Amino acid sequence: xxxxxxxxxxxxxxxxxxxxxxxxxxxxxxxxxxxxxxxxxxxxxxxxxxxxxxxxxxxxxxxxxxxxxxxxxxxxxxxxxxxxxxxxxxxxxxxxxxxxxxxxxxxxxxxxxxxxxxxxxxxxxxxxxxxxxxxxxxxxxxxxxxxxxxxxxxxxxxxxxxxxxxxxxxxxxxxxxxxxxxxxxxxxxxxxxxxxxxxxxxxxxxxxxxxxxxxxxxxxxxxxxxxxxxxxxxxxxxxxxxxxxxxxxxxxxxxxxxxxxxxxxxxxxxxxxxxxxxxxxxxxxxxxxxxxxxxxxxxxxxxxxxxxxxxxxxxxxxxxxxxxxxxxxxxxxxxxxxxxxxxxxxxxxxxxxxxxxxxxxxxxxxxxxxxxxxxxxxxxxxxxxxxxxxxxxxxxxxxxxxxxxxxxxxxxxxxxxxxxxxxxxxxxxxxxx
Numbered sequence: 001x002x003x004x005x006x007x008x009x010x011x012x013x014x015x016x017x018x019x020x021x022x023x024x025x026x027x028x029x030x031x032x033x034x035x036x037x038x039x040x041x042x043x044x045x046x047x048x049x050x051x052x053x054x055x056x057x058x059x060x061x062x063x064x065x066x067x068x069x070x071x072x073x074x075x076x077x078x079x080x081x082x083x084x085x086x087x088x089x090x091x092x093x094x095x096x097x098x099x100x101x102x103x104x105x106x107x108x109x110x111x112x113x114x115x116x117x118x119x120x121x122x123x124x125x126x127x128x129x130x131x132x133x134x135x136x137x138x139x140x141x142x143x144x145x146x147x148x149x150x151x152x153x154x155x156x157x158x159x160x161x162x163x164x165x166x167x168x169x170x171x172x173x174x175x176x177x178x179x180x181x182x183x184x185x186x187x188x189x190x191x192x193x194x195x196x197x198x199x200x201x202x203x204x205x206x207x208x209x210x211x212x213x214x215x216x217x218x219x220x221x222x223x224x225x226x227x228x229x230x231x232x233x234x235x236x237x238x239x240x241x242x243x244x245x246x247x248x249x250x251x252x253x254x255x256x257x258x259x260x261x262x263x264x265x266x267x268x269x270x271x272x273x274x275x276x277x278x279x280x281x282x283x284x285x286x287x288x289x290x291x292x293x294x295x296x297x298x299x300x301x302x303x304x305x306x307x308x309x310x311x312x313x314x315x316x317x318x319x320x321x322x323x324x325x326x327x328x329x330x331x332x333x334x335x336x337x338x339x340x341x342x343x344x345x346x347x348x349x350x351x352x353x354x355x356x357x358x359x360x361x362x363x364x365x366x367x368x369x370x371x372x373x374x375x376x377x378x379x380x381x382x383x384x385x386x387x388x389x390x391x392x393x394x395x396x397x398x399x400x401x402x403x404x405x406x407x408x409x410x411x412x413x414x415x416x417x418x419x420x421x422x423x424x425x426x427x428x429x430x431x432x433x
Contacts, residue, residue: 007286007309013154015282016162030336031176032186041337042260043123043183045267049252050110050128053245054099055138060237061092062146066288067233067374069150074296078212085147085205086221087230092139103132114253117260123183130187137194144201148208152289156204164197236376240383247387247413254395254406262403265345268336269407272329272353276321280361283314284368291372300430307369307425318361326354352407359411362418366425373429382420390416 032040065088072080099106107128111121141164145157168189175185248270255266290306325332333346370379391413398405 004309004313006290007283007306007313010149010152010154010286010289011282011313013158014149014285015279016158031172032183039117039119039260040123040182041264041267041339041342042117042120042256043127044186045252045263045270046111046114046120046124046256047127047131047183047187049114049249050107050124051131053110053242053249054106054135055142057238057242057245058092058095058139059142059241060234061088061095061139062142063237063241063288063371064088064230064234064374064376065143065146066150066285067292067371067376068230069147070152070289070292070372071296071374073151074293081147081151081212082209083221084150084230085143087227088143088147089140090221091227091230091234092143093136096135096139099135100132103129107132114249114256120256120260120263127183127187130184131190134191134194137191137198140198141194141201144198144205148201148204149285149289150292151208152293153208154285154289156201156208159204160197160201163200164193167196168193233374233376236380237371240376240380243380243383243387247391247410250391250395251406251410255403258403261341261345264337264339264342265349266403268333268342268346269349269353271336272325272332273356276318276353276357276360277364279317279321280314280357280364281368283310283317284364284371286310287365287368288372291369292374293372295373303373304430307365310368311365314361314365318357321357322354325350325357329353349403349407352404352411355411356414360414360418362422363414366418366421369425370421370429375424375429378421378424378428382417382424385420386413386416 032044065084068084069081072078072084107125110128111125114121114124141160145160148154148156171189171192172186175181175189179185181188251266251270252263255263287306287310290310291303294300294302294306329350330347333343333350337343337346367379370376391409394409394412395406398409401408
């Protein structure tokens with residue numbers, strides 16, 4: 001039966017790992033926020049959201065690999081673990097190659113959809129055409145991180161994350177502050193950092209595989225029909241993730257249409273939202289591994305206990321983040337930019353970040369539960385409902401309230417996700433174990 005130590009053995013390294021991601025985003029924001037004009041900050045915000053669509057849209061490589069690997073780990077299936085890793089890496093390499101080939105139409109289409117000012121768009125395209133070359137390393141890292149979480153080893157993902165993000169931060173400062181580069185330096189730092197992280201992860205994969213019995217199931221890697229289970233889970237996760245990223249991208253696009261100041265202020269707010277999300281995801285990653293193991297063992301009691309433990313710690317973290325943003329939120333905003341008009345705008349919308357952790361905690365927790373149980377279809381359905389039947393209608397009705405209406409619509413989106421998954425967990429997931 002899992003206990004608090006089992007949760008924290010996975011959650012603590014993943015929280016440290018995940019927190020390094022928004023901290024990197026904050027460094028990107030701070031570096032460009034102190035350049036001579038909001039166009040640079042807006043360009044990196046737009047470029048980052050485009051890659052959130054492209055890379056976070058491919059996060060099914062991480063989530064799907066975790067769920068499948070966790071269930072194989074619970075069933076002591078070493079051949080299944082190797083097949084899960086090999087199939088996911090092959091798919092990741094194929095998608096990365098496609099992204100690089102299609103970079104020109106993808107970049108220009110993204111800029112057209114967002115509709116930023118000419119100066120901001122020019123800098124954002126410069127950022128895009130450099131950072132796209134990180135695709136092979138980024139997608140491979142997703143697979144390695146997901147696989148190690150699935151076998152309840154959170155130390156290697158921590159090392160990968162820290163290698164990527166700390167080297168990215170150092171290179172950011174070197175290229176922009178040291179060498180005088182601008183958005184091109186921020187993008188180049190991201191490319192080099194991803195490959196550094198992949199090199200570290202690959203060393204640990206080789207060592208872990210040497211400890212596993214049996215040979216590689218080559219028939220499952222070389223035949224397309226053997227990928228049926230992989231695609232059955234990951235196609236639904238892909239749709240689910242794209243609906244999420246549509247919502248995030250919609251917020252960025254609407255902010256751009258409200259002007260460069262609102263766009264920059266929303267970029268700061270989204271950095272705080274990401275800080276919350278990545279911290280709560282650390283607990284969710286523990287839920288993925290523990291729930292997946294329980295499902296692999298067909299142990300309903302262990303499943304319920306894992307969910308209760310994960311919920312307890314998720315609520316503690318959510319309350320802590322709300323208190324933090326309430327007390328020191330203005331200080332964080334001032335640290336991220338010295339543009340007074342952006343600071344003023346960000347402080348007006350800060351209350352939404354105080355509320356957000358208490359609302360979003362439920363959706364993050366149940367994401368972990370459903371990933372571990374490989375219930376991707378239900379995750380897809382709830383996300384589509386929340387994005388297109390809650391968020392968009394809410395924004396349509398709340399437009400007269402401007403940017404406040406946009407953040408209220410996003411809050412309703414988060415609430416509907418958590419409520420929907422809770423109902424499915426109680427009525428369908430538990431009775432099926």
